[in-house]
Amino acid sequence: xxxxxxxxxxxxxxxxxxxxxxxxxxxxxxxxxxxxxxxxxxxxxxxxxxxxxxxxxxxxxxxxxxxxxxxxxxxxxxxxxxxxxxxxxxxxxxxxxxxxxxxxxxxxxxxxxxxxxxxxxxxxx
Ligand SMILES: [Zn+2]
Numbered sequence: 001x002x003x004x005x006x007x008x009x010x011x012x013x014x015x016x017x018x019x020x021x022x023x024x025x026x027x028x029x030x031x032x033x034x035x036x037x038x039x040x041x042x043x044x045x046x047x048x049x050x051x052x053x054x055x056x057x058x059x060x061x062x063x064x065x066x067x068x069x070x071x072x073x074x075x076x077x078x079x080x081x082x083x084x085x086x087x088x089x090x091x092x093x094x095x096x097x098x099x100x101x102x103x104x105x106x107x108x109x110x111x112x113x114x115x116x117x118x119x120x121x122x123x124x125x
Contacts, residue, residue, distance in 0.1 A: 037066035044068060047076055056084030 010019050011034075018029035025038055033039045040046045042065035050058035062068070062076040 035066070037064045042067050044072070051076070051080055051083065055087055056080045 011022055012018065013020050013027040013030060013032055013034065015032040016027060016030040018027060020027050020029075020034060024034055026033055041050060041061050044067075047058060047061055047065065047068065050061055059077060059080050062073050062080065065073070068076070
């Protein structure tokens, strides 16, 4: 049967099938987000917060957001990619430094060992 579109069609939550209003962002019964891309994490504040915590892993929230504009998406994407690149660069740099420190440490231990003519210098610290 076809009702004329005067009356508002009831909307049901996809998870728990409770009746919800069109204006609801979340189901009042089970808390499911009713509008993908509309939760707090998809707003400017949410994305900036996520970007600070997750870095480039916040990118999906930028792309799936239906709240922020296309220019904001490009800006956030660029910023997060720069942050991601910087993180990778820092990690590589730290790894290189650690490797150099380890080599120095091993070198010192070898010197110590050679000096003492003993293998017991390992594990003394
Ligand atoms: Zn629900």
